Amino acid sequence: MDKLFENYSLKKHNTFGIDVKARYYYEFTKSEEIIFFLKVNKISNIKKLILGSGSNIVFTKDFDGIVIHPKVPGIQIVKETTDFVLIKIGAGEIWDSFVNYCCLNNYGGAENLSLIPGTVGATPVQNIGAYGVEVKDIIEEVEAVNIETQEITKFKNKDCKFEYRNSIFKNELKNKYIITYVTYKLSKNPVLNINYGKINDELKKNKNKNIDSVREAVINIRNRKLPDPKKIGNAGSFFKNPIIDNKKTQELKKKFPGIVSYKVSETKDKIAAGWLIEQCGLKGKNYGKVGTYKDQALVIVNYGDATGNDIYNFAKDIQQTVYDKFGIILNMEVSIV
Ligand SMILES: Cc1cc2nc3c(=O)[nH]c(=O)nc-3n(C[C@H](O)[C@H](O)[C@H](O)COP(=O)(O)OP(=O)(O)OC[C@H]3O[C@@H](n4cnc5c(N)ncnc54)[C@H](O)[C@@H]3O)c2cc1C
16 A cells, blocks of 8 residues: 655664654555556656665655655566576565575575665675676566656666666666666576685584575675674665775775776776775774774674764765775765755
């Protein structure tokens, strides 16, 4: 059933726990509801924001417009062969519950993305990724409602223009389409991807190597490294890992031999943003209301009653400090609203 609220607090709808209000807040559970709502209500002239669990957003002020929250439930196998399954999931389902479901059924492909907070509907938006896997590797199709025309559109994987923490939904189609369903393709003969990060080390503690043990390893590593948003407000990695020319990496290596870099192409390297921030002496800093997490410099945390502006201004200070030391621009991964 759909519901509309006025002057609605978003404090419980963002993982930084920022207390701002939305002029209108609308939630729905079926595509027909949102289509009908958009047809009868004239919202073309007011600002719109689509909100999942708010785990990748910083609100800097009250939202003078309508926040649309898809709560579409459901999980349905739409095709199955001896090799794979296609599973269509409602946008409102919690991503990690779906990963758990996949692991319980031995459907491989999502296990490295265990414990990433948020909804299924948001997964294509920034092409969530962790431990060598991106969700684009398993997305078959994204179904969305066009806010302007109310038509249902189906985007195939290549239509989504997936890139590192990026997609068409974060750019030209931002807040123009409401994602209602995502269909994922999972393997029934899982091939484990365990060469990234500390997964292999963690797995040595476990006799079995299967998707369940990979999920367990990822959960253990993440729990050690990342703060639980229920206890300390945060939005995970605040910045993207910058991608720079490998010539620049070579220059930086002369001055900073320990720089952490990964080759992404013949000419480009990805640099660990957390390492850059840490080298500026900014890991585990507590400035009262805001700071960085003790175990991961890339995570900005709300230590008290920080406002969105406190967080945003602190993020800008980090950007400047890193730029002054390394000449590298850190781009924010989170959406600033
Ligand atoms: C502790 C922690 C760890 C994290 N770790 C990772 C990680 O390892 N890898 C990673 O990639 N991310 C990570 N994140 C970020 C976050 O979990 C993901 O970006 C997640 O997909 C956001 O989901 P959400 O439902 O909270 O989206 P929101 O924060 O509500 O929205 C994010 C963006 O998607 C848009 N959006 C949301 N739902 C829809 C929809 N149905 N239709 C259209 N647009 C929509 C919003 O407008 C916004 O632009 C982490 C966050 C936290 C707090």
